[in-house]
Amino acid sequence: MAFEGLTERLQNAMTKLRRKGKVSEADVREMMREVRLALLEADVNFKVVKEFVNKVSERAIGTEVLDSLSPGQQIIKIVNDELTELMGGETATINYSVKPPTVVMMVGLQGAGKTTTAGKIANYVRKNDNKRPLLVAADIYRPAAIQQLQTIGNQLDMPVFTLGDQVSPVEIAQKGIEEAVRTGRDLVLIDTAGRLHVDENLMTELSDIKKIAEPSEIFLVVDAMTGQDAVNVAKSFNEQLDVTGVVLTKLDGDTRGGAALSIRSVTGKPIKFVGQGEKLDALEPFHPDRMANRILGMGDMLTLIEKAQQDIDEKKAEEMAEKLRDNSFDFNDFIDQMDQVSNMGPLEDIIKMIPGMNNMPGLDQLQIDPKDTARMKAIVLSMTPKERENPDIISQSRRKRIAKGSGRPLVEVNRLIKQFNESKKMMNKMSNGNFQGMDNLFGNGVKGKLGKLAMNQMARKNKKKKKKNVRKKKK
Known part of the structure; x- marks a missing residue:
C-alpha cells in the first residue's frame, strides 16, 4: 500500500x-x-x-x-x-443527473490510466448502483486508445460508442450522448484524450466537450506515483475545467502516498475513487475516515466486510459453514475457499485491515507470493477425487505419489496436509462458537499463527539470500 x-x-x-x-x-x-x-x-x-x-x-x-x-x-x-x-471528511459519491443520462467526463494526463479507470467506474456503477453505462471513445490521438476501450467493453460485456479517429472529439461526445438516449443508457462515460503535459490545445478541446456534453461530473484521473507533480496537475485542471472530483490510480504501487493527502486540500475537490490494481474490479470509493484509520494502523474492518460481501459467494459460504459444523470440510472446499479469498486481493493487505494487526512484529515483511497459492492448488489437484473428499486416507505412499504428480517436494505436501488439518480444527471450533481459534490466529504477536507465518516467511527469505551470497562467493 x-x-x-x-x-x-x-x-x-x-x-x-x-x-x-x-x-x-x-x-x-x-x-x-x-x-x-x-x-x-x-x-x-x-x-x-x-x-x-x-x-x-x-x-x-x-x-x-x-x-x-x-x-x-x-x-x-x-x-x-x-x-x-x-482528506475530505466525508465520502463523496457520484452526482447522478435527475434527468438521465448522467454524463461523466474522464480527464487527465496521458498515462494516468483514464481509459482503464473509465472501464472500472462503469463496472462499479453497474454492480453497485444498477446503472446501464455507455463508454464513449473520444481519444482520437493516442494510438490504440479506441481499441483499448473496445477491449475493456468486451471484457465487461458493455457497449462502446466510437466514430473512429477521423471525427472531432466534440462530435463524438455529442453523438455518444444521443446514442445513450436512443438505447436507454442512463450513464455516459466519455474517455477524453490526454497529453504528456498540460497545454492550451488540450484544455481548449476539453472545454469544448464540456460545453456540448454538459457533464454532471468531470473526473480528473491522477497517477498517485507522480507525487507532488500530481498535485500541480490537479490544480491546473481544476483552475481551467472546474473538475468535480479526483480518481487516484496506482495507490497500490511503491509510492509515498502524499498526493492523496494533498489534493483535497489544494484543489478543494474530493477524491471520489481510488484504483488499487490492474483488474477491472480493482476500484474502491474513497472513504477519508477509513483511510485515516489505515494510515494510523487502526485497521479497516468496514472495507474488509464489504470486500467479503462482494467477493465471497453467500450460498457457498453457507454450505461451507454447514460442512465445518458437521466436520465434512474437504480439500475441494479448501480450494474453493482459497479462490474466494484470493478474489479479495493480496492476503497481506487483507490482514492489515484487521484492527491491531499493523502493530504485529514481522507483518511489514509478510508477502504472500501468488505462486505459493498456485503450488498448493497443484498439490491438491494431483490428489484423486477420493483423496480430496477423504483427506484421512492420504497415507505416506499416497503423499509420495502426490508429490511426484505435482512436481513439488514431499515436505511441501506434508506441510499442506498439516495446515489443512489445523485450519479445519480451528474453523470447526469457531463455527461452534469457540473463538479460542481466533486467539491462536491473531493473538500473542509473533506467537500467533499469523505472526509465525510472517517470521517463517522472513526466515525463508534470509535463507535464500544466504544461498545466493554463497554462490556469488564461489564464482
Whole structure:
C-alpha cells in the first residue's frame, strides 16, 4: 500500500504517547516534529503539512486534553480526526443527473490510466448502483486508445460508442450522448484524450466537450506515483475545467502516498475513487475516515466486510459453514475457499485491515507470493477425487505419489496436509462458537499463527539470500 512508510513513522510517534500516563506540551511538540517529518517524507505538500501540524498542535495542547485521564489516546483521536478532515471528511459519491443520462467526463494526463479507470467506474456503477453505462471513445490521438476501450467493453460485456479517429472529439461526445438516449443508457462515460503535459490545445478541446456534453461530473484521473507533480496537475485542471472530483490510480504501487493527502486540500475537490490494481474490479470509493484509520494502523474492518460481501459467494459460504459444523470440510472446499479469498486481493493487505494487526512484529515483511497459492492448488489437484473428499486416507505412499504428480517436494505436501488439518480444527471450533481459534490466529504477536507465518516467511527469505551470497562467493 502507498502509505506504508508514513504509517510506520506515525505509529512510532503515537506509540511513544500511548506509553505515557501524563503528557506535557514538550511531548506534544516532539510528537508533532515526528509527524511533520513523516508527512514531508511521504511527499505531502509543505503548506498542507504546516496547516495540519498547526491545527493538531492547537487542539492537542488544550488543558482539557493534557489534564484528562488518557491524554495520549485523546491526542491520537485528534490526529485521526484532522487526517480524516484533510482528506475530505466525508465520502463523496457520484452526482447522478435527475434527468438521465448522467454524463461523466474522464480527464487527465496521458498515462494516468483514464481509459482503464473509465472501464472500472462503469463496472462499479453497474454492480453497485444498477446503472446501464455507455463508454464513449473520444481519444482520437493516442494510438490504440479506441481499441483499448473496445477491449475493456468486451471484457465487461458493455457497449462502446466510437466514430473512429477521423471525427472531432466534440462530435463524438455529442453523438455518444444521443446514442445513450436512443438505447436507454442512463450513464455516459466519455474517455477524453490526454497529453504528456498540460497545454492550451488540450484544455481548449476539453472545454469544448464540456460545453456540448454538459457533464454532471468531470473526473480528473491522477497517477498517485507522480507525487507532488500530481498535485500541480490537479490544480491546473481544476483552475481551467472546474473538475468535480479526483480518481487516484496506482495507490497500490511503491509510492509515498502524499498526493492523496494533498489534493483535497489544494484543489478543494474530493477524491471520489481510488484504483488499487490492474483488474477491472480493482476500484474502491474513497472513504477519508477509513483511510485515516489505515494510515494510523487502526485497521479497516468496514472495507474488509464489504470486500467479503462482494467477493465471497453467500450460498457457498453457507454450505461451507454447514460442512465445518458437521466436520465434512474437504480439500475441494479448501480450494474453493482459497479462490474466494484470493478474489479479495493480496492476503497481506487483507490482514492489515484487521484492527491491531499493523502493530504485529514481522507483518511489514509478510508477502504472500501468488505462486505459493498456485503450488498448493497443484498439490491438491494431483490428489484423486477420493483423496480430496477423504483427506484421512492420504497415507505416506499416497503423499509420495502426490508429490511426484505435482512436481513439488514431499515436505511441501506434508506441510499442506498439516495446515489443512489445523485450519479445519480451528474453523470447526469457531463455527461452534469457540473463538479460542481466533486467539491462536491473531493473538500473542509473533506467537500467533499469523505472526509465525510472517517470521517463517522472513526466515525463508534470509535463507535464500544466504544461498545466493554463497554462490556469488564461489564464482
